[in-house]
Amino acid sequence: MIAKLIEKIQEKQAPVVVGLDPMLSYVPQAILERALKEQGETLEAAAEAVWQYNKALIDTIYDLIPAVKPQIAMYEQFGVPGLAVYEKTVSYCQEKGLIVIGDIKRGDIGSTSAAYAAGHLGHVQVGSKKLSGFHEDFATVNPYLGSDGVKPFLDVCREEDKGIFVLVKTSNPSSGEFQDQETGGKPLYELVGKKVAEWGADLKDGEYSEVGAVVGATYPEMGRTLRRIMPHSYILVPGYGAQGGTAEDLKVFFNKDGLGAIVNSSRGIICAYKNKRYEAFGEAAFDYAARQAVLDMIEDIRNALREGTV
């Protein structure tokens, strides 16, 4: 799957992923009101509003980008109807030719991780049929439980040509609390990074591995080190834009081949119409505001990379 992602990135000349992380407060009033009118003040109505919002965004930006990253929590908060819209969003994006990175951050003991891996990247056997629940192309994985919690995901990646991004150094302010702890003279995130390289060593598809890593744009110095530790791992970089990471910060996450990283922006894109820079679009043209924000983000990153990676 990583080879397919790279192909799409090269085709669009955009190492960019848009985070479909819809808060109800982002959804334009007209869409929300129509859903509430039709379905009452229900979880179904909230989920329907999110779906209409997503669909308009996808229809307007899909041609510019290689991939999307829906954050499952934003759907899960609306219970079962929300998760039905998550699945619908995954399907619709795949129909539009987008690679889908499910931002699920799952991770558990072996037998339980196997169920997550089956539900998100693989299949379950029901009678004579192999059926898939959420069928994302990639998923994010939490490594706190160690190798036996990650291994079932590796097995599914191998069998079904899928990929994962393991949390190594997250973009949030308190990520250092545990991730930066010195362990044998090295911070924990380096140890996790080494494991990512190990886990992915026999899962290469071309130059890169199906096992990537999440490293926040907000920590470029650590990104530089991790880039070296995991030369064959793609790095999914959140934290650009709304969280404070700049295009200049991003250079360290790329390899000399211009590949090796894909940068996420969520709120900065899908909620662009609420940003001063794009407010002229108005709420009704929220999708066109998002399109312009994608174009600007791609331009920003291309400019930074033009000067070469670090």
Next chain:
Amino acid sequence: MIAKLIEKIQEKQAPVVVGLDPMLSYVPQAILERALKEQGETLEAAAEAVWQYNKALIDTIYDLIPAVKPQIAMYEQFGVPGLAVYEKTVSYCQEKGLIVIGDIKRGDIGSTSAAYAAGHLGHVQVGSKKLSGFHEDFATVNPYLGSDGVKPFLDVCREEDKGIFVLVKTSNPSSGEFQDQETGGKPLYELVGKKVAEWGADLKDGEYSEVGAVVGATYPEMGRTLRRIMPHSYILVPGYGAQGGTAEDLKVFFNKDGLGAIVNSSRGIICAYKNKRYEAFGEAAFDYAARQAVLDMIEDIRNALREGTV
């Protein structure tokens, strides 16, 4: 919510929680075949089989135990229909007077954790209504992202009288890979344990805090240390039975008041009919096999605790 859990534990004299972690291979053939006949080889049929299995188990054991712990991965593997059965299971158990610990192991950056906390323990606002998605009483939380990923759960615990169990030292074989790393002379799990005590310090409801911890029965020596570090945290102890932990191992997890820990068994109970010890029940009486396994587990733990805690 921790005070309610303790009340139930005392009422049943059973510091025991049953893990509702249904694999399709555990479901008796007759139940599975009926579901497949009625709904075809679909995710809906698989989910329905799981529901019938759960319902029979709950009906047969609910009077013996204070709480259940459904593992959401086992439902999530069947996609949206599976998660609908997860919610139905949570509701049904609550109707039966059981406390529900959602074993969800979620954890993300602040804004995303807030969505998980709302969806599982709290509410979302839809128009003028406050609606709840999965409404468990407790949830398990992954700490890898640090305090700002845990804080939204604490806020919801405070507002809605709910509780969490934070992963500190998990029961699986490779849990030590990261959790046991020495950080400033102490293993990481101790540092996480200290944070659990801090996070819970102003969330006490009686002698215990709404912020508990997960510590595997398979690591009793570490349990002894963690018991001291987090005196006011309830410890949810997985790993008894099928994973290898014995009743003797459990003593260290309890405080001198005989409280402070609740022991989980999943497969050992719900799949008891496949165990040599209970095979005389036969597959058709899988629920009575489970009942006997619960009675034996309670007896086993009572005997161990009778000799006093350590």
